[in-house]
Amino acid sequence: MANPFKVGERVRFLREKREGVVQEILSRNQLLILVDDFLDLEVSADDVVKIHDAEVRIAGMENTSPAFPEIHNLPPDMSLAICRNTESNYDLILVNPGADRLLFSAFGRIKAAMKPIGAGTLKPNRFKQFGELSSDEFHALKNIFFQIIYFPLDGTGKPRPVFEFQLDVRLLLPEANSAKIPGVDRDGYLFPLKPKAETTEPARIEITALPTEEKISGPPPEVVDLHIDKLVSTTRGLENDAIFQIQLNEFSKCLDGAIFHGMSKIVFIHGIGTFALRSEIHRILKKDPRVKSVEAGDPIVYGSGATVAILD
């Protein structure tokens, strides 16, 4: 008997409180279900039931088309489409014509502030609406900053280094034409996202405001001393776990900053008291695909207890 389900149908799991959309018919009894908008699960057809059209209409669910529509007549590059919607707001749509799955986040500079617009995953050959701007926000939008990680589709390779760039919407918009966007099939503006934006080199992007408590204003020092007395004014009341966490937070922040600013290496002085901090730093650095290699710091130059992360 043929598989009773079709691609695009909404289904409900029998043994758990979960719903999803059929993405692929893998075999007579196996389905690939998209759950929670980002998780692909292989499930048996016996473990799900179709949510009938009547139930969809009554519940007011969205239509049964796939959450990540396939694209035909693709734009050649990864692109951002900005399309006006029925409420006179603007939908932001990321278009992925490539062969890799990707993880992305996007921030928009609206007037002087940096605002998170959206984040998510996107399968190859798909597009996805990841954000919406009001009319006021759209007209105050200066640029959009993307961070994208590409994962090879077969899952065997490491993700490539983070792809970062800034799209200067305000500069490009006056020259852009609103037209039917191929693949997405909506009217709007289409901006190809090239590795090197016209006005900004990714390695030199400076973010002056972030939706976190900290601002990044420049690269970290080449030598970062993680001794707790260098990080806090007093250790009174701080237990060992808290001290350790403060040191690790500083380490992570400086490592991210070094990579973001294109530094070739960064040295962490962790000391020789116990091996916990050194071990954890080494473990993190060795797992991080952005780090080329890890070396012991020259004790004559940095004192004992230093580790060098080679980034370039």
Next chain:
Amino acid sequence: MQDILNEQFTRELYSANLYLSISSYFEVLELDGFANFFRVQAQEEMQHAMKQFDFIHQVGGKVNVKEVPAPQIEFASVIAAFEVSLQHEQGVTRAIHNIVKEAIGHGDFATHAFMQWFVTEQVEEEATINNILRKLEMVGDNKSALFMLNDELARRKPMPADGKPV
């Protein structure tokens, strides 16, 4: 070049201290073979330092004996102690290669010739530590095998100062 050679002299003293520290770690664990291995390592590093000391004076320089940083005193495990040792030797190798490059850049053929012994010595040092590390990885949690390795390392004797085997 004198500054670089002085730095290397201090580095060799640091190496000796580091290996004494590791030797003490193993003494506390009562792994006397491993402790002996690093005691001999420490003695050889002192010999290296004195080679540097003598050479600097032979070429008309002066040794500035500086403060030597205190080495690591705690180690997570037997393997971790050897990993620290290997990473340290890799750092020493980089430093020695840098001295050779500087000597070539300055046309200092005497230093270049002198350092060749250290270049060769570092190949052997890294290979020795790597060999023991591979054995420790194979040993895993097998205590009998660990003690056999301990006995093997207990037989290590220091090399004479002239670098020739006994």
